[in-house]
Amino acid sequence: MTNSIEEVEYNDAIFVIGSNTTENHPVIGTFMKRALRRGAKLIVADPRRIELADYADVFLQIKPGTNIALLNGMMHVIIEEELYDKEYVAKNTENFEDLKLVVKDYTPEVAAEICGVDKEDIIKAARIYAKAERAGIYYAMGITQHTTGTHAVMSISNLSLLCGNIGKEAAGVNPLRGQNNVQGACDMGGLPTDYPGYQKVFKPEVQEKFERAWNAKLSNKVGLTIPEIMNEAEEGKIKFIYIMGENPMVSDPDINHVRKALTNLDFLVVQDIFLTETAELADVVLPAASFAEKEGTFTNTERRVQRVRKAIEPVGNSKPDWKILMELMDRLGHDRVYTHPSEIMDEIRTVTPSYAGISYERLEGEGIQWPCPDVNHPGTKYLHKEKVARGKGLLMAVDHRDSAELPDKDYPFIFTTGRILYHYHTRTMTGRVEGLNKLAPTSFVEINESTANKLNISNGEKVRLVSRRGSVETYAKVTDIVDEDVLFMPFHYAESAANYLTNTKIDKTAKIPELKVAAVRIEKLGR
Amino acid sequence: MANIIINGKGYQVEDGITILEACNRLGIDIPTLCHDERLEPYAACRLCVVEIKGKGKLETSCSTKVRDGMEIETHSERVIRARKEILDLLFSNHPNDCLTCEKSGECKLQDYCYEYGIVEGTYIGEKKNYPLDESNPFYTFDPNKCILCGKCVRVCSELQGTNAIGLKDRGFDTKVSTPFDMGLATSKCVSCGNCVAVCPVGALMPKKRERYRAWEVRRVKTTCSYCGVGCQMYLLVKGDKVVGVEPAKSRPNNGLLCVKGRFGYNFINHPDRLKTPLIKRNGKFEEATWEEAYDLIVSKINEIKGKYGPDAFAGLTSARCTNEENYLFQKMFRALIGTNNVDHCARL
Structure with missing residues (x-):
């Protein structure tokens, strides 16, 4: 989220697209409902008539896979009716003419036809969003889990920049992250292209920095994402997989394919708190402690790093994941021992600029929202305050594209x-x-x-x-x-x-x- | 700023705040059963009454704002008498079952009766006699213990925004109820338990699997392990078991939780938990020591790395684990195994 959860209550307009907030982020859902009590307007776009649709000023029951057409249609109206923030666009963005050109084709009629909604509703939604002083967009996997997911996110960014809703309080672009620490797992470099803090593995200066910090020779070759890992495992190129706290045998697409991939390995290690569907396929299963049995930190959807505290001893012979990893790493030649997760955080902050000012001591109160570049920095409530991080907000004109698989005679x-x-x-x-x-x-x-x-x-x-x-x-x-x-x-x-x-x-x-x-x-x- | 006198002592406080807020900030304790700083003032329980010089009747401090020059008595004889009378009235229509009541030890009515010396209710007459609502899987509503402070109703509407419950009828017959009094299970209730969290007495109580007294549990503040909101909460611990969860009043959730965070904790001490490393031999899992498991993993890593190189390895780190664990996991793959094939379920 560019902005904070507490700000949701003070939005003048809320645009929820591809998020069933009251079910999947229930407490954020309560903040939205409180905003409505204060008089905020609500736009909901979703293929399902979710609870929030009942309270919406406009509900757009769009066909799955038509987000971009809707967003382009709204921007068409906003530009046509000159409702956009001209000063902000001129001062803070690039590529406006390209965007204008692309969305020109998305008249409310065209967008309505693609999305399967009433064109008047698109016009109404556009006006509500553009006329609000502070409007926030909230989205989740309904936007991203498409073959056009990246473009849909760009489209959301376009709409937000167009109306100057970036870099101010109670507005912004707010992806609602699904797992307790999916934000942190990304921040910590749990991605094939990124070291901690989104530092790219293919950049020589970054590679050098981490080689020095970790005292190891590192690869500059971009790694594989989960779908690619599964493909290569099925093809026999990946031989060894280590899965910590994930259950792809239920969560990943095409489970038959996942099963083929995971049973085609030389060796599979699964570390979890239960014998999951995935663990059943493993050669070795390592019993991990649950969140109630260990110390650590999670980073929430508003970038707030918060403490996890041990309430009970690990059950049976299980061990906290950090301890398992440390003991295994020790046997693989790692040169460091940590007596407490706070010491791992102390290492994290030396290599991760956005976490540089974060220590367990400072997290005692209400946590800290990154970026937090030094120990005196209070953390960041909302992003892009003075100016957009890259200097100017880049408007990325994108077209609607059909989903990869459309209904037909056999699969209607x-x-x-x-x-x-x-x-x-x-x-x-x-x-x-x-x-x-x-x-x-x-x-x-x-x-x-x-x-x-x-x-x-x-x-x-x-x-x-x-x-x-x-x-x-x-x-x-x-x-x-x-x-x-x-x-x-x-x-x-x-x-x-x-x-x-x-x-x-x-x-x-x-x-x-x-x-x-x-x-x-x-x-x-x-x- | 306003200059006010409380109990004969002069203070300077912010304009526009209530007398109750001023007293709270100054450390002067005023009893209340219906007040919650997150909700609109309600002035239902009357327990927070104070005496204001120049006013004929006692005023509820939760709904009266400070004014410059105000002289306030928070514990005068008249005030104490009024509070005792209120507590007597409440307790006269309340089951006198503190010995067995689950709320004992954290019940506001019990605390205040103790503080103000109310040993029994002196009013004799009809008492409430309603059936319990046990239809919700996670909590019970006992209308007989309800003191009608209205906190549950207001939390459900003002904060949670669900509006599952309301106050029905008037006077002696007033009752917290669901539509047509058909019980929580048939209402719009989403089992968040935010009503339970604010009930000052034993009317709304979690259904406990483990019996415990309030003074027997430790409270450990932590972060919820379900979705990405990162709600702050307390794990209630008795012995080596987590026996309950309560919301924390801090950012980002400010005292609210959802059904999963509040009641979805029984997996922690579930008998299915993995308790020892397992190694698969001839298609069957056998229990193993940590040493055996580590040795096998390390030998397989060395063998496969020797044969196929580091890019034959891939690791799925976890959006469910801590930052520190994710950091170590990717460091292990990058620095010790030698590949960037590390990903997690951010896309799923």
């Missing part, structure tokens, strides 16, 4: 996936909480009332979903939340995992799979 429905309030990711944890299972016991597919009627499918009936990659059986949930040609399924449930159906096609830049759009058919089972 658009299949989309997501999370629900009562479970988390692959249910490793929430699946072991009785009350949550009571509230959300089984997997289901949301199917529109009239579609169900046509196919003679009744609520609660068992159905089969089939895509080009696999099939699953699940229960029909007949509802008006989704459109007639759309089916939605939560991906949490391993026993009928939505990811047997999803597409592995990825965005060329971000390498993110298109989990939000696949073509499927639905079959009545008659039982």
